[in-house]
Amino acid sequence: MNVVLVVAEHAEGRLNPSTAKSLRCAHALGDTEVDILVLAADATPVAAAAAALAGVRRVLTVERPENREPLAAVLAPQVAALAPGYTHVLGPSTTFGKDLMPRVAALLGVSQISDVMAVEGPYRFRRPIYAGNAVVTVEAPAGKVVVATVRTASFLPADGGGAARIEPVALRVELPAHTRFLSRSAARSDRPDLQTAARVVAGGRALASAENFRLLYGLADALGAAVGASRAAVDAGYVPNDLQVGQTGKIIAPELYVALGISGAIQHLTGIKDARTIVAINQDREAPIFEIADFGLVGDLFQIVPELERLLRSAANPGAS
Numbered sequence: 001m002n003v004v005l006v007v008a009e010h011a012e013g014r015l016n017p018s019t020a021k022s023l024r025c026a027h028a029l030g031d032t033e034v035d036i037l038v039l040a041a042d043a044t045p046v047a048a049a050a051a052a053l054a055g056v057r058r059v060l061t062v063e064r065p066e067n068r069e070p071l072a073a074v075l076a077p078q079v080a081a082l083a084p085g086y087t088h089v090l091g092p093s094t095t096f097g098k099d100l101m102p103r104v105a106a107l108l109g110v111s112q113i114s115d116v117m118a119v120e121g122p123y124r125f126r127r128p129i130y131a132g133n134a135v136v137t138v139e140a141p142a143g144k145v146v147v148a149t150v151r152t153a154s155f156l157p158a159d160g161g162g163a164a165r166i167e168p169v170a171l172r173v174e175l176p177a178h179t180r181f182l183s184r185s186a187a188r189s190d191r192p193d194l195q196t197a198a199r200v201v202a203g204g205r206a207l208a209s210a211e212n213f214r215l216l217y218g219l220a221d222a223l224g225a226a227v228g229a230s231r232a233a234v235d236a237g238y239v240p241n242d243l244q245v246g247q248t249g250k251i252i253a254p255e256l257y258v259a260l261g262i263s264g265a266i267q268h269l270t271g272i273k274d275a276r277t278i279v280a281i282n283q284d285r286e287a288p289i290f291e292i293a294d295f296g297l298v299g300d301l302f303q304i305v306p307e308l309e310r311l312l313r314s315a316a317n318p319g320a321s
């Protein structure tokens with residue numbers, strides 16, 4: 001029997017969907033009991049959401065003021081303190097999990113298994129390497145706790161309808177004082193979250209300026225989509241780096257991905273491999289993005305995108321024009 005601890009990702013009192021996907025991965029281990037751990041200053045709403053997921057034994061909550069912000073240095077010793085008694089400790093392979101889980105693994109003296117995309121057995125996993133160009137099967141030593149991050153694009157969220165019991169845990173763990181929260185600077189947006197959006201419109205170097213990127217926002221709004229970008233667009237300063245999609249950005253799995261003026265470098269494609277439908281607009285018919293696109297338009301995005309937006313808006317509101 002596997003006994004798995006899933007570390008919940010949350011912000012502003014809301015459980016991130018990455019937790020339900022990590023839970024699905026935990027269930028794939030086979031005969032398994034799963035607890036979800038919520039580290040927070042006030043865990044109430046997040047714990048309630050976690051308890052409503054199907055197939056959870058208990059939701060453990062550790063409430064202390066230091067857990068107000070998700071600082072990996074502060075959370076890791078608490079996760080590590082709870083790890084004995086579990087066969088596996090799982091977190092999502094998101095910015096949160098990639099920050100936290102290696103520290104947990106280091107504190108427990110084990111090697112982390114990163115980016116689990118499939119479970120072949122309790123100690124055998126498949127994970128991508130070489131920017132997703134190859135998939136390797138790795139085996140963790142049995143008898144030691146497995147610390148792993150879950151590639152969220154590879155797992156559907158666990159179902160709802162659960163009613164797990166919620167248990168507060170008092171942990172006597174000394175927390176490090178070398179890392180303190182000072183402030184958060186995050187771009188506020190009314191658009192859907194890039195990591196979890198069903199539709200994403202992304203732009204590349206071809207947009208050529210932050211101002212031109214606005215063209216893409218109009219199309220994203222007409223589609224109800226999140227906005228993403230290639231690394232070239234981020235490096236050029238057209239958009240902030242939290243919009244970067246790809247190997248060193250976000251790995252996403254939307255229903256629809258629209259790539260505008262993006263060549264399709266392998267490091268970018270790594271981030272969109274699991275997108276259901278890919279639409280590419282590029283003026284170079286030889287661009288590699290067309291090799292994986294389901295629909296491709298060869299042409300100048302500065303002409304095509306406004307027309308596309310106009311068509312979408314008039315289809316949504318036929319009486320207006």
Ligand SMILES: Cc1cc2nc3c(=O)[nH]c(=O)nc-3n(C[C@H](O)[C@H](O)[C@H](O)COP(=O)(O)OP(=O)(O)OC[C@H]3O[C@@H](n4cnc5c(N)ncnc54)[C@H](O)[C@@H]3O)c2cc1C
Nearest residue numbers: 204205206230231232246247248249261262263268283301
């Ligand atoms: C270690 C490493 C990690 C990396 N990680 C990432 C990552 O996470 N994400 C990422 O995206 N990249 C990443 N890269 C960079 C990657 O290799 C590419 O350089 C980058 O993706 C290119 O971005 P781009 O497609 O916007 O630009 P380009 O490759 O310059 O492509 C621009 C495209 O726009 C087209 N175009 C130009 N004008 C127009 C127009 N008017 N209308 C239509 N099309 C037009 C061109 O034909 C071209 O295909 C990484 C690289 C390395 C080495």
